[in-house]
Structure formats: C-alpha cells, structure tokens
Amino acid sequence: MAEVRLTGVTRKFGDDYGLNDVTMTVPDGSFVVLLGPTGAGKTTTLRMVSGLDLPDTGSVFIGGRDMAGLTPAQRDVAMVFQQYSLYPHLTVRENLAFPLRSPILRTPAAEIARKVAEVAETLQISHKLDNKATALSGGEMQRVSIGRALVRRPAVYLMDEPLSSLDAKLRSDLRVELKGIQANSGATLLYVTHDQIEAMTMATHVGVLDKGRLVQFGTPRDLYENPVSVYAASRLGQPRINVLPADVFAGAPQGASTIGLRPEQIHQGEGEDATVRRVERLGDQTRLHLAFRNHEIITVTDAHTALRDGDTVKIRPTAAFYFDAAGQRIA
Template identity: 80%
Template structure:
C-alpha cells in the first residue's frame, strides 16, 4: 500500500471552481473519508488521484512518486463508483476475474481463482459466483462491484459513495465489512460520502471539504469535539449541532456571533425555561425539540421520558462552542 499526497491542487470547469489549492496527505494504511455536500469537491478529488482528470495546477503523488503524466492504469488504483458498473452479460465470477485478466496484471489462473474465492467469501457472495450479474439484488451487485476492486490489491482504493443507493440495513452491514476489510488488510482507502454516519464509523481520518477547499482534516473524534468552524461542526453529529445567537444564554466572548451546542452540551433540569415543541421516540434515545427565547433547538433525553408537547424543561449550556461572524471558531 502507499500514501497519497495532494499538493496545491486546483481544478476549474469553466467558471466553476471544483478544487482550490487543496493540500492533503492520505497516510499509508489509513481510511480517509472526504465529507461534504454536493459540489464540495469530493468526487473531483478522487478523479485527481485516479488520473481520470488532470489538475490545472498542483501535483499528486502516490507512494512518493509524482503521478504527472501517468494514466489511470499506471497509477495502480482501484475505483468503486456509486453505480454498480458491472458487465451484465458476465457471471459474478467473470466480473470478479475481469480486472485480474488485464494485460497489465497478467495474473496466473490459480492466483485468479484464489483471489476470487477469498473476496467472494469475505463479501458473502460465494454462492452467487455462477449467477449472471442481472440475477442479483442491488446489495449483491454492489458487493460484486466492491469485490472487483478488492481482488486487485492496488496501492490505493478509491470509493465514490458506494453505499448511497442501498437500503439502510445493507448500508449498515457493508459499513462493518468495509471497515473490517480495510483494517485487516492495511489498505489505503480514500472514500467519498455526504453521510456523516459513514464518516464517524469507518474513518481513521476525515477531510471536510467546502466549495473545493479543505477546511479541516483529522480524526472523526477530533473534528466532532474540536471543530474549527460552524461549517465543520455541522458536518458531524446527529442530531446536528444547534447554532443560536451568541448572547442567548449570556457570558459569550466579545467577538462571538453565534453559540454552537451539541446535544451533550445542553444540561437539562437546571437553568432557564424552554418549552417542548415535539418529542421523537427513536428506541434507544428520545429527541426533544425545544423552543427557547424564540429559538428552536434539538437535544436528546432518556429513551423512556414522559415529557410531551407543551411541557417546560429547564436548560443551560455546558462547554459550548462560540463562532465569529465569519463562522470561525472563537477560542
């Protein structure tokens, strides 16, 4: 496996800035998730690394080697797309074998059989190897798509929202499988998503992108507990961080424009009165939608709470974040 370094990478499409001076290191053996909304530059970053697109400026290196002028095939990367991209006329086995039979790899037949068998077992599709791709469910198709990348053992795996089209249970199952595969193999994996749960549960590092700029890079816990801005804070956490006027509770720093409160930053049972607007029972927890001084906020409480619409709950902040008018964190 290998590390990936992007240095000052910029890319525009017409008048649209896709990436702006992006500098980032994907450490060898890490699971890096690029997080951000549509248009943040996530997929463009993958395309820079894979060689499908060329940067207007800056450089990309893999394993210490500059990738300038190198084709996707020469870069030894494997990419998994959001859509399955399988060959429908081929069986599952033939789809998995296909990349190993390329003239570049020239893998011997016994080695192909071994790798296909191992990957099929890990992804729990061994019993489907002789089925046509068109006979599979959506989840099985995506497992084959992921497996086609895994059989190659490339320097870097690139995955572009591979789980977004699956149902909730399959997404959950494949999150566990992908993280396990990456951890056990020591693979370097760069993964794109807008799903914060995928970022929190799978990533060793998260890169938060905003309009083509990298605004924060670190572990999921670091970004959750120490965000550099309102934008970064809003990328992780469920329910989302509450952003309110800075002086709503008093005692804010002079330069603060807003206060950020995660659910655990809201202490219940003491402080000032708020009114329950809505109660969401989610099984393992209950979300409270509160109205406080004409502001709406969400927190969590005991799963078996008896609170209901119209009840009064005292609240106060604890260890809040403060942000200035530009959204940057105030110390």
C-alpha cells in the same frame, strides 16, 4: 500500500472551482473519508488521484512518486464508482475475476479462483457467482462493483459513495466489513460519502470540503470536538449541532455572532425555561425538540424520560462553541 499526497491541487470547470488549492496527506494504511455536500469537490479529488482528470495546477503523489504524466492504469489504484461499472454480458464470477486477468498482473488461475471466492463470501454474493450481471438487483450489482476492487491489491483504493444504493441493513453490515478489510489488510483507502455515520464509524481521518476547499482535516473525534467553523461542525453529529444567536444565552465572548451546541452540550435541570415541542423516542435514547426564545433546539435525554409535549424543562449551555460573523470558531 502507499501514502497519497496532494499539494496545491486546483481544478477549474469554467469559472467554478472543482478544487481550490487543496493540500492534503492521506497517510499510508489510513481510511480517509471526504465529507461535504454535492459540489464540494469530493469526487473531483478522487478523479485527481486516479488520473481520470488532471489538475490545472498542483501535484499528486502516490507512494512518494509524482503522478504527473502517468495514466490511470500506471497509478496502481482501484476505483469504485457510485454507479455500477460491470460488464453486463459476463457472470458475477467473470466480473470479479476480470481485473486479475490483466496482462499487467498475470494472476495464476488458482489464485484468481481463491480471491474471487473470498471476496464473494465477504460481500454475501457467493450464491450469485454464476448469474449474469443483468440478473442482479441494484444492491447486488454495487456489491460486485466493490468486489472488483477488493480482489486486487492496489496501492490505493478509491471509493465514491459505494454504499449509497444499498438497503439500511446491508449498508450497516458492509460498513463493518469494509472497515475490517481495510484494517486487516493495511490498505490505504480514500472514500467519498455524504453520510456522516459512515464517516464517524469507518474513518481514521476525515476531510471536510466546501466549494473545492479543504476546510478541516483530522480524526473524526477531532472534527466533532474541535470544529474550526460552523460549516465543519455541521458535517458531523446526529442530531445536527444547534446553531443559535450568540446572545440567546448569557456569557458569549466578544466578537461571537453565533453559539453552537451539540445535543450533549445542553445541560438539563437548571438554567432557563424551554418548552418541550416533541418527544422523539428512539429506543436507546430520546430526543427532545424544544422551543427556547423563538428558536428550536434538539437535545437528547434519558431513554425512559417521563417528559411529554408541552412540559417545561430548564436548560443551560455547557462547553459551547462560539463562532464569529464569518462562521469561524472563536477560541
């Protein structure tokens, strides 16, 4: 596998930035997830690494080698697109085997058969190997698309929201499988998603992008516990962080404009009165939707709480985040 390094990468589309001076290192053998809304620059980053697009300025290195002038085929990367990229006239088996039949790889027939069988079993499509791609459901087609990348051993895997079209159970299963495959193989994997659960459960590192800029890069725990801004804090966490005027509670530091409170940063049982607007029971936990001084707050409580709509509960912040008027974290 290989380290991926971007240094000062900028890509413009007309007057808009796809990427704006992005410098980032994807460590060898890591599972890096890029997070951000549509237009943040996630897919553009993948296209820079793959060579499908070229930076206006800056450089991309894979395994310490400058990729300038190299085509996608010369970069030794495997990419999974959000939309299926299958040959409709071929069977699932033939689609999976196709990358291995490249004259560059020259994979023996027995090795092709073994790798196709392994990947098909992992992705739960062994019973579909002799079906044409056109006879598959959308979720099955996406699994084959993922499989086409997994049968190879490239320097880097690039995946653009590969689980977005799958049902909830299969998406959960494949999160575990993909993480296991990456961990066991030592693969370097750069993965794009808007799903924070995928980021929290799969990533060794997370890169938060906003309008083409890299806002924060670190482990999921780093980003969750030490966000550099309101924007970064809002990318991870379910329920989302509560952002309120800083003076809604006493004790805000000088220069603070807003206070950020994750559900677990709201202590219950003492403090000031809040009214329960809704009790949301999820089995393993219960979410409380509270009204506090004309603001809505979401927190979590014991799964078997006796609280009901209209009850009063006392709350106070603990270990809160404070942000200035520009949304940047105040230490």
